[in-house]
Amino acid sequence: MYNIETRCVQDGYTPENGEPRTVPIAQSTTYKYDSSEAVGALFDLRAEGHLYTRISNPTVDCVEKKIASLEGGVGALCTSSGQAAVLIAVLNICSCGQNFIASSSIYGGTINLMSVTMKRMGITVRYVTPGMTDAEIDALFDENTRFVFGETLANPALTVFDIERFARLAHTHGVPLMVDNTFATPILCRPFEFGADIVIHSTTKYMDGHATVVGGVIVDSGRFDWAASGRYPELTEPDESYHGVVYTKQFGPTAYITKARVQLMRDLGCTPQPMTTHLLGLGLESLHVRMERHCQNAQAVAEHLAAHPAVSWVNYPGLPDSDQHALAQKYLPHGCSGVVSFGVAGGREAAVRFMDSLKLAAIVVHVADVRTSVLHPASTTHRQLTDAQLVDAGISADLVRMSIGIENIEDILRDIDQALAKASGTR
Numbered sequence: 001m002y003n004i005e006t007r008c009v010q011d012g013y014t015p016e017n018g019e020p021r022t023v024p025i026a027q028s029t030t031y032k033y034d035s036s037e038a039v040g041a042l043f044d045l046r047a048e049g050h051l052y053t054r055i056s057n058p059t060v061d062c063v064e065k066k067i068a069s070l071e072g073g074v075g076a077l078c079t080s081s082g083q084a085a086v087l088i089a090v091l092n093i094c095s096c097g098q099n100f101i102a103s104s105s106i107y108g109g110t111i112n113l114m115s116v117t118m119k120r121m122g123i124t125v126r127y128v129t130p131g132m133t134d135a136e137i138d139a140l141f142d143e144n145t146r147f148v149f150g151e152t153l154a155n156p157a158l159t160v161f162d163i164e165r166f167a168r169l170a171h172t173h174g175v176p177l178m179v180d181n182t183f184a185t186p187i188l189c190r191p192f193e194f195g196a197d198i199v200i201h202s203t204t205k206y207m208d209g210h211a212t213v214v215g216g217v218i219v220d221s222g223r224f225d226w227a228a229s230g231r232y233p234e235l236t237e238p239d240e241s242y243h244g245v246v247y248t249k250q251f252g253p254t255a256y257i258t259k260a261r262v263q264l265m266r267d268l269g270c271t272p273q274p275m276t277t278h279l280l281g282l283g284l285e286s287l288h289v290r291m292e293r294h295c296q297n298a299q300a301v302a303e304h305l306a307a308h309p310a311v312s313w314v315n316y317p318g319l320p321d322s323d324q325h326a327l328a329q330k331y332l333p334h335g336c337s338g339v340v341s342f343g344v345a346g347g348r349e350a351a352v353r354f355m356d357s358l359k360l361a362a363i364v365v366h367v368a369d370v371r372t373s374v375l376h377p378a379s380t381t382h383r384q385l386t387d388a389q390l391v392d393a394g395i396s397a398d399l400v401r402m403s404i405g406i407e408n409i410e411d412i413l414r415d416i417d418q419a420l421a422k423a424s425g426t427r
């Protein structure tokens with residue numbers, strides 16, 4: 001097998017003699033067959049092939065194969081957004097009356113989905129808060145628990161998830177570990193190597209990397225033994241919507257990802273489009289190069305901010321005095337990705353002045369693309385909260401979240417310095 005950099009560029013599509021060098025865009029909703037028997041075999045899952053683009057498509061297939069290769073999984077399913085990836089990944093093994101365990105340090109949109117929408121579907125989340133002991137986490141499991149969930153590098157708290165520890169806890173209770181690897185990407189961390197079973201991504205972030213396409217993906221390690229666990233009749237007993245197919249028997253290690261596609265993507269239709277998935281594929285070809293530069297630039301920005309008198313604190317796991325540094329050295333040895341958060345001395349007003357003074361970095365509600373961007377949650381996404389409520393939410397009034405791009409580092413630092421000077425009134 002090639003190294004990961006080569007797999008970013010080459011995997012997923014191997015043209016035959018005379019075929020297009022790059023992945024062709026199969027902008028077609030449907031496919032043509034020579035006989036009713038041929039199409040019937042697809043409907044019965046007896047043959048492999050494309051039936052309808054809601055379920056699979058040749059362009060999307062190439063991108064899925066590339067991502068599966070990068071993560072080291074047996075199969076992948078692209079979705080229309082990261083939110084859709086989480087939704088399908090969860091519903092594939094968890095239904096009304098059941099529960100799951102999640103780290104409380106995860107993306108706010110995922111918290112909404114899990115705490116509000118899934119609750120209305122009868123699925124309950126039990127959060128693990130920082131500092132909980134193994135015994136306290138053990139006590140959260142019961143016979144209806146179906147999986148454990150966390151983010152490798154959490155958005156926006158930048159806490160590092162102890163994948164090995166949570167894999168051990170999950171497996172002791174006979175359930176899989178699901179990891180959102182969006183901020184790390186498989187370039188910086190491959191959760192399957194630490195015992196995770198399912199990986200999901202918002203491909204909207206670094207994988208696309210250019211802020212062009214909203215998308216998500218689910219990747220299956222193929223290693224979790226659903227039959228041995230005995231908790232997943234949806235995978236080990238006949239599916240009446242496919243004439244009694246038993247996924248674990250018919251598809252073996254790809255049972256989970258096959259069911260997610262042929263049953264849930266068929267029924268829910270959160271499908272990515274071939275044209276835009278092609279753009280995701282282009283982004284993936286340079287993922288390794290971009291991540292290296294994002295990490296270098298973010299580390300330099302974090303170190304610069306940490307020594308700056310107009311900055312009251314910096315949160316970046318790559319800083320030696322970060323309380324996440326030890327975990328980062330284990331799980332993110334090649335760099336801690338591109339997001340840095342910090343406090344502007346002078347509180348909310350100074351933070352707003354800083355933001356408004358930036359020239360290169362743009363204010364956007366997004367992270368993880370090639371352009372340096374910035375957000376002040378207290379005056380935007382969380383502006384309805386008081387300073388006291390912000391502290392409860394783990395977001396201080398002076399917090400600025402900066403997504404460091406791949407521009408020249410001197411230009412980024414100069415922009416930050418001139419804006420900090422204006423924020424602190426020294427210029």
Ligand code: PLP
Pocket residue numbers: 081082083084107109110151155180182183201202203204214215216
């Ligand atoms: N997971 C993480 C870690 C995210 O940061 C996001 C979005 O910011 C999502 C999931 C949701 O992804 P999307 O916006 O593509 O639906």
